[in-house]
Amino acid sequence: MKRREFIGAAAIGALAASAAAQAQPPRRTYKRIATEEGFLIPEVLDENERIMRAGGPQLMTRGAGVMAQNSIDIGAGRIAKMDADGVDMQLLLLSSPGVQVYDRDKAVALAKLANDRVAAAVKAYPTRLAALTTIAPQDPIEAVKELERGVRTLGLNGVLVNSHTNNEYLDLPKFWPIFEAAEALDAPIYIHPRDPAAGMAQIMTGPVLGGPAFAYGVEVAVHALKLIDAGLFDRFPKLKIVIGHMGESIPFWLQRIDNRFLWSTRTAPSKLKRLPSEYFKANFWVTTSGMNYKAPLMMTIEQLGIDRVLYAIDYPFENQGEAVKFAEAMPLTPAQKMKFFQTNAQSLFKIKTI
């Protein structure tokens, strides 16, 4: 072969290799763990049906059709969808409002049932599913027991609270044993949205303002800021709280909250040992919950650091395949993607099986 021909062949070979690389992207070096994924058990929906048949209100709005089928499937069907969409692991949370709309004893029983059921699903697919422990704050003592059973005995990865319970937030002292137990077990508590407490819900209505468009975010931000204001993190400094939707707007407000906190407390000193933002940066982690939008994500990472930001889809309420594509399109470095998609979740939720 003459030298010119050899060079030509090499160039063609390089082109072909380049085309192959374009057709097949480089193998991922990280797993995708989605950390706020919904599930339901039929008995939770049935209780709402029973109440409605007795003339009561519709307490769960997400119980119908394909969404309910996808929520209830915590087996092979869900795994097949994860395979199709490129999701390695889902961290499962009992969908909002979970058991928190039911009578105390019923809620306690349904929480146990949901935890047993989801623990069995995790046991069947230990490399694909993880889950949080549902508790019923209606009964704080039983909630502590169930939290301990979920984390210690069932091997679940933390605790779920679907925000307020009968319009009460967890800043009230009667709920603090829940935080004491969670801190002792190093179990993160995920505060997931639901329709806001009554006073706010009356005002925040309609498809632009009510429900998941805006009101859910206010509800959880209010809950988080109430916990800070109550001095919870002075009492339990190692407590770990997780909230979705990139921090429910708190990263946007972070310096403003400090600024006005200092202004309000210049004449009426606060009992807090630190600034609000210091607690938020020390005790909170945030997930994206399907909000894979560049500008707010970059802002959130700049405000909190990449170690505090976790990937989440909010399946089945968001399109899982799109959520993967959108998240992969974010301008993150390979090292940031490793943390965002995998290692932050592994570390926070003690996921050892992926």
Place this chain on the structure above:
Amino acid sequence: MKRREFIGAAAIGALAASAAAQAQPPRRTYKRIATEEGFLIPEVLDENERIMRAGGPQLMTRGAGVMAQNSIDIGAGRIAKMDADGVDMQLLLLSSPGVQVYDRDKAVALAKLANDRVAAAVKAYPTRLAALTTIAPQDPIEAVKELERGVRTLGLNGVLVNSHTNNEYLDLPKFWPIFEAAEALDAPIYIHPRDPAAGMAQIMTGPVLGGPAFAYGVEVAVHALKLIDAGLFDRFPKLKIVIGHMGESIPFWLQRIDNRFLWSTRTAPSKLKRLPSEYFKANFWVTTSGMNYKAPLMMTIEQLGIDRVLYAIDYPFENQGEAVKFAEAMPLTPAQKMKFFQTNAQSLFKIKTI
């Protein structure tokens, strides 16, 4: 002079010129117009005093001490402070909650008085002060008249509403003549924060969550989203609404609101002609209100474009000198600074005298 000496002298000259440049920054090519600056008139505070003496509630919380003195001074003292802090012009707004907490007739009368008083101040310092027309939504017909008098006769630069009035928002049809008049005059309406409507205010309390730390922002965001949800901008497509605090978190939520709006309306179609974010980008302008923080500002500019983002200090509630330094430290290009500090405000509020 030998050649080496000549070069040495030139180098020393260059060094000296460089040192002078460092000591004295290059002359600004833009004016600084601050677009959400507070003022009060004594009669508005007096009305609260009168109510309290009669056993009523304290309706204005910002009425005491230096803050009140600085609020009431719309003359030489204010101009001297602006000179000291490097502010070329303040756009004045009657401080929250303004006249909106008083009985209808009293509110109408106080709005007129405030407008006469501030128009006189603007006349005394036409290159340093501009102002918005206070209206009393308690009486929509009188509000329309006063809006027209303020903009046409007094030459004021738009309209001020301190959010809800007796827990009512401007999405109610009885208030729409106000928007009709504002659109006809191409007068922007600034929706400024106050403590939220009753249902929200009960829940959002304390220095971390209540008042200006977080609740004010929710209050105005709720108001803005109610206007969008009501179809106001289909009816008045040229209407211009201004909100502070970099859009009161709406830029953070922008794509999420569209996403869940589409989800909620897939089965219950909306009457809106466009997506919520389209109205927000077409009909809203935002100011910084002293929030000169890099990450949220850059996000807001990326979401809305630099043409929609205006500088504001929120004097006297924020430190004016710091607010100038912080804003100048933002990583904006000279062209962006020109728009942010000056020309966006000139264009939106029709400021011709600077």
